[in-house]
Amino acid sequence: MNLKKMITDYSAYNLSANRQLVNWLSNQPEAELQKEVPSSFKGVLPTLNHIWAIEEMWCAHLFKNQDAVNRYGVQDLNSQEVFEGVLHRSAVIVEKVNQLSDEALIQNSYIKTPWFEANISVAEYLQHLFNHGTYHRGQIISMAHQLGFTEIPSTDFLFFSLTIANQ
Template identity: 75%
Template sequence: MSVKKIITSYATYNLSANKQFVNWLSKQSEEQLLQEVPSSFKGILQTLNHIWAIEEMWCADLFKNDDAVNRYGVQDLNSKEVFEGLLNRSSIIAEKVNLLTDNTLAENISIKTPWFEANLTLAEYLQHLFNHGTYHRGQIITIAHHLGFTEMPSTDFLFYSLMASNQS
């Protein structure tokens, strides 16, 4: 299997998982989404905003898009804005990844941020981006359990892959 096929699958999986979360979380009240709990971020909406912020950052760094939105430090959150922003950026990333070639994915890119300095392939950065979203969606599930939410979506990559292969 080519690197392009793997990374493209992860990009569409990321978008699909984010859609499932938005559909599920949009049934919850704004108060529940903002309720503070002990976690990496104060609550569900704050964690989802963080996923969006990182997608914005990586899209700007990797694809040089100039329409990235800086979500760091945003305190006044509302679910509609976060849901729409996350899905929009995830969709754009999936579209951009779909246009890449194996050769482009194998190119090294030097990145220097306040947190790290690296010279990895585009594929490795993208794999990190998708893992990052998966990690924090897992945190959201744990937070949701503590808040008494039910009917959590199943967003494991394996189940996404099985569903996608049955549709082709």
Template identity: 25%
Template sequence: MSDFAFKLYEYNVWANQQIFNRLKELPKEIYHQEIQSVFPSISHVLSHVYLSDLGWIEVFSGKTLSDALALAEQLKEQTEAKEIEEMEDLFLRLSERYILFLQQKEQLNKPLQIQNPSSGIMKTTVSELLPHVVNHGTYHRGNITAMLRQAGYASAPTDYGLYLFMTKTEKA
């Protein structure tokens, strides 16, 4: 299971980069443009994804969920204000941190107890939760694509099936 969770995370990095590459092709103002949607703008969506991913690796590294949520809240405003290139860099450095962490195989199946403020304690592992980080990213990439279309622009392909074809067909 852990190898699969690691591979899914690598897909997540590829999919985020597809979105950044596409956003950098568009007029600069699109990134902060107000759009009536799930979030006020695409920068708000990417900040939310970044701060969630940051929160989870803090939890994986021993922080409590409430401390991780507090950290995210503290960084929210400054993260939302960033420009697309700065955001791309933040995502890149965070993915490097994840990859370093996930390469320590013993981390993947280390038992975790997560105290959720609203629903008690969950006993889990990093490899069980990592698919949530990826699934959460996919969900918000789905938001971003709809928001881009709403603003009149196409998005970028980010399907896991496409990623599998690209990575596996080359090796075939």
């Protein structure tokens, strides 16, 4: 497997996993999505909003998107807005990744933010982005268990890979 295929597959997986999570969460009671549950963030919706915020940030840095939305500090969260926002940005990432050449993926990019300073390859930043989403989706699943949600989807990369391999 080459780097381009791996990153392209992970971008598609990220969108698919976010879509599964959003589709499932959209059938949960709004009050439960807004309920405070101890974790890195204060609950399901704030954690999903964080995934969206980070995807916005990386689109702005890596792809120079001028339409990136700053989600930091947003307290009054509307579930429909968060659902649509995270899915939209994940789809844009798929588009942008599909347009990258092998050379662009291995190109180093210097980025300085309030949290870190780095000069690593675009592929490494993207791999971080996809791992970050996986980490926080796992937190959402843990919070959902605490809230008594059922029929929780499996968003593992392996199951995604097996699905696309059988198509």
